[in-house]
Amino acid sequence: FLAALALVACAGCGTSRSTTPFGHGVRDDDEVAVSAVSRRLAAAGEAAPAARPVVLGVGTSPSSLWAYDLEAQRLLWNEPTELDAQPYLCGNYVVAQEGPDAVVRRLSNGTITTRVPDRELALVGAAGEGEVGALVLSTTSGGANVSSTLILLSGGSPSARIEVEQALGRPAVHAGLVFIPWAHQNVSVLDPASGTEVAR
Numbered sequence: 001f002l003a004a005l006a007l008v009a010c011a012g013c014g015t016s017r018s019t020t021p022f023g024h025g026v027r028d029d030d031e032v033a034v035s036a037v038s039r040r041l042a043a044a045g046e047a048a049p050a051a052r053p054v055v056l057g058v059g060t061s062p063s064s065l066w067a068y069d070l071e072a073q074r075l076l077w078n079e080p081t082e083l084d085a086q087p088y089l090c091g092n093y094v095v096a097q098e099g100p101d102a103v104v105r106r107l108s109n110g111t112i113t114t115r116v117p118d119r120e121l122a123l124v125g126a127a128g129e130g131e132v133g134a135l136v137l138s139t140t141s142g143g144a145n146v147s148s149t150l151i152l153l154s155g156g157s158p159s160a161r162i163e164v165e166q167a168l169g170r171p172a173v174h175a176g177l178v179f180i181p182w183a184h185q186n187v188s189v190l191d192p193a194s195g196t197e198v199a200r
Helices: 002-008 031-046
Strands: 054-059 064-069 074-080 088-090 093-098 101-106 112-117 122-129 132-138 148-154 157-164 172-174 177-182 186-190 197-199
Touching: 031 177, 031 197, 054 088, 064 093, 088 122, 088 132, 093 122, 093 132, 101 132, 112 157, 132 172, 132 177, 148 177
Parallel strands: 122 172
Antiparallel strands: 054 064, 064 074, 088 093, 093 101, 101 112, 122 132, 132 148, 148 157, 172 177, 177 186, 186 197
16 A cells, blocks of 8 residues: 555645645645655554454344454354445544444444444545544445535544545555545545645
């Protein structure tokens, strides 16, 4: 992932200014912005905690979503639900498309912290690190009428909602930053606290 980020070289991050994500106000491959992101990634990588060894599973008869702690060798929770797509680990949370909503659950006990009505959008993916997370919903049909919604998460609740008329890819989260591929050629780096784009 870091190699891909280096190749794409984030854009426009004059990190001192607020910028609208995925807009025209951010320059591609801004050297100062990309260097700032690279330094932050390097610093976080040296002290990154090991990911919790948890497996997500889908049950049938009845339909359910469950989480199993491999280290403790015990089932954390098993909740009945109808899933429309694969679930995603999202830091301390789990994100899945359950019926008409994208649902955020606590990884520790399966309780729901947020429901996001998908408005007939499909869950593209979700990612997180600790209490910071992101999920992307997008139209499934190709062509010109593409729309996507990015939900930034803090503590399992939305901190920002960004809607765009283009395809957004599966997010990644590291060092307190959110990385979003889009338009089949860009990767934008967002500050999850403010929802602003700091690099492309």
